[in-house]
Amino acid sequence: MTRATVTAPGWPVLLFAGCGILFLLVLPPVLELSGHQYLLSLATRALIYALAASSLNLILGYGGMVSLGHAAFMGIGAYVVGILSHQAAGSGLLSPAAVQGAGPVSALMAWPAAVALAMLFALVTGVVSLRTRGMHFIMITLAFAQMVYFFFISLESYGGSDGMVLASRDRLPGIDLGDDRVFYYLCLGLLLLFLAFVHRLVNARFGRVLVGCRENEKRLQVLGFATFGYRLLAYCLAGGAAGLAGALLAEQGGYVSPAMLHWTRSGELMVMVLLGGTGTLAGPVLGAFVLLFLEEYLALYTEHWMVILGPVLVLAVLFARGGLYPMLAGHGRER
């Protein structure tokens, strides 16, 4: 079931989910056999953005919190990985042994740290921003994100506005993160885990309260729910997942830079959610793939791809009511 309801999932939803997962599973060998290996890194990035967009969807789609600062969590996650890696290299830990094979930092340390710091940032900023509504919430989340953006620009020792290149991917016991195919499947696994978690969450008691807040928060308070806590926790969970996505993005591309948390990135995440379908499980994943691949292909034909992509997106959102996914899976989201 992908919608925020307690009705049984219809067969189109199950079919769509099955086909989607199968497609993502066979994508690497298919790309390899057809000689399109270079697309694997784009597909991996799409998976990572799908994770980030899904986390935004948790608060935006299910919780009704329209945040325009979500890239900040990704940036924090990315910089945690980047800074730890940089520190390790700088302090001489990048020994010949490390250069030969595994990266210097354990992902088991770096990734949880990325998640924890992103969650902490969500907690601190959420306590303030969740007291506002509507346009004010959009602006305050944007303001917090810009603060982080300028903070990282000012970090001269970590590359300032240029960011920094990482020596290698972190190491994970038993898994070779340096292998692009392995890394792809790891990202896919984490994405599916998070989606399963969100699916349980929104249908459990917690999620019913969260979705209720989207519809009419005052009403829930009068029923006896202290709604602030539920919304804050959802905000922190979403921040943490976006932090993980940021960490993965840093590992995948091998660099971090403030551009990762520019406000336009937050806007892109929002477009992915809106384009794919807010408040649906598969929507943001679809949105992430469509947006990233569209960007890539349009960039091949013209450097003014933004001029084309903008209207395309507007049309898509206008005509695919509720997003691409509800249109494809055969049901519009009722509001």
Next chain:
Amino acid sequence: MSRPLLQLADVGRSFSGLQVCRDIGLVLAAGELHALIGPNGAGKSTVLDMITGLTAVDRGRILFKGCDVTRMPPYARARLGMARSFQASALLDSFTVQEHVALAVQAGRGSSYRFWRRSGSDPELQEPAAEIVARVGLADRAGVRAATLAHGERRLLEIAMALATRPDLLLLDEPMAGLGPVSCRRLAGMVRELKAERTILLVEHDMETVFALADRITVLVQGRVVATGRPEAIRSNRRVQEAYLGGPCSL
């Protein structure tokens, strides 16, 4: 006499300089059905807002079960045991009838910080919810989304949600407004049934129902209480008759 369940003492509220309620005193004994009547704009809904905490009072105190709840947030008051229905239905458009009531049941049963178990298949929530849905006569509409309900059905769902939290004090804001005669009678019957179970503060324009059901009546005119008493006394009260003469309702 035992301690009153709800007590408002000198409660007042103004909106941008306009005094909407002033010096309101109201006492509800446990078990009574107390009707709050008055012309449109008299401040009845505002009184309910102040009792539930949706509107802060400017002055005065509100006691519920002996607790001073004047500064308590709405959710804390609800947990102490009050529930209300809204005059303009405040429903959750994407929720079905059953989901509304299950959510309200959930509010009254322990922590909702539960992340795994599907609430839709949790008998602890769904069974009581189904019972209440059936009680208000919406059983055959249980799977329908609120957005597509008819007006009368929305009114019934409002009451079902209020009941589902198992409140000691039930605040009903014009439950019969806009209903046809059949639904009206049905609802009056339901309120009569509920009267045996709970303390009720009923805001209602339908005088026939009010005088038939209420133990006591308080009349509010332009934000002031002009009379409180048994139905017979209210019916013969000069000030009440004056207030209502030419008004929307006749006694």
